[in-house]
Amino acid sequence: MARPKKTQSSLSKQIIVEHALSLLDESGPKAISFRSLAEQLGVTAMAIKHHVGSKEQLFQDLVSLAFKDIAIEPATTSANEPLLMIMGRYCQRVVKHTNLLNEILINPTLIDEQLSQLNSLIIEQLQKAGVKGEKQLVVLGVIVDYTHGFAFSMAAIKQRTSRPENSLSIADYVQGLELLVKGLIAQST
Structure with missing residues (x-):
């Protein structure tokens, strides 16, 4: 393995993953390659690979970062x-992070484990609701x-309009979810 360039001394897995997540959000999964990350970070593709391992591992790290806590x-x-x-x-x-989803x-x-725990937490809340x-x-x-579905709808609307009044919000999501949950719980208890 070649000696890292001096510009690579501050390179870390965290920096690469954070940059890759921003790139994925903006440009989609085709923009994520060791070569493109290396060009944007001013390092070699081998330096990227050294820090993140495989592309599969990079995507696992992206999920962990995006859904942390x-x-x-x-x-x-x-x-x-x-x-x-x-x-x-x-x-x-x-x-x-619609592209990551x-x-x-x-x-x-x-x-990852965080998303699996999220499912368990939802089930626990449903149990509490009866x-x-x-x-x-x-x-x-x-x-x-x-x-x-709501998230993809929000993303599609944002891509098609620059007028905020035509956009959906998280408050709209929660309002719809509340109606949905009340109806589902009423029919499931």
Whole structure:
């Protein structure tokens, strides 16, 4: 392996992953290559590979960064409020990183421990709301599908219009989720 250039001395895995996430958000997955990252960071492609390993590992690191601390239960006393807050926070991240979500949907092996814990946290909230047995997974699936669909809709609208009044917001998402959750829980208890 060649000796790193002097400009590479401040290069780290964290810097590469943060830059790659910004690039993915802006330009999509085709823009993510060791060569393009190296050009933008002023280093060699081998330096990028040295720090992040494989492209698969890079995408796993992107998921970890984008969804860091996502599965933390908020402290609240209201019955459905924790679920709405958890999913609102998740939707914000999904909207911000729609290209990454698409990669996760294409390659489910990118689902990391944090996202798995998020599913467990949602199930726990559904149990607290009185949803029992197999219905928990059905309700979980509906909530997750609604969230992903909403995020893709928000991204599509943002691409097609520069007028903020035509955009959806996280508040719109939470309002729709609240109606959805109330209806699902009423039918599942």
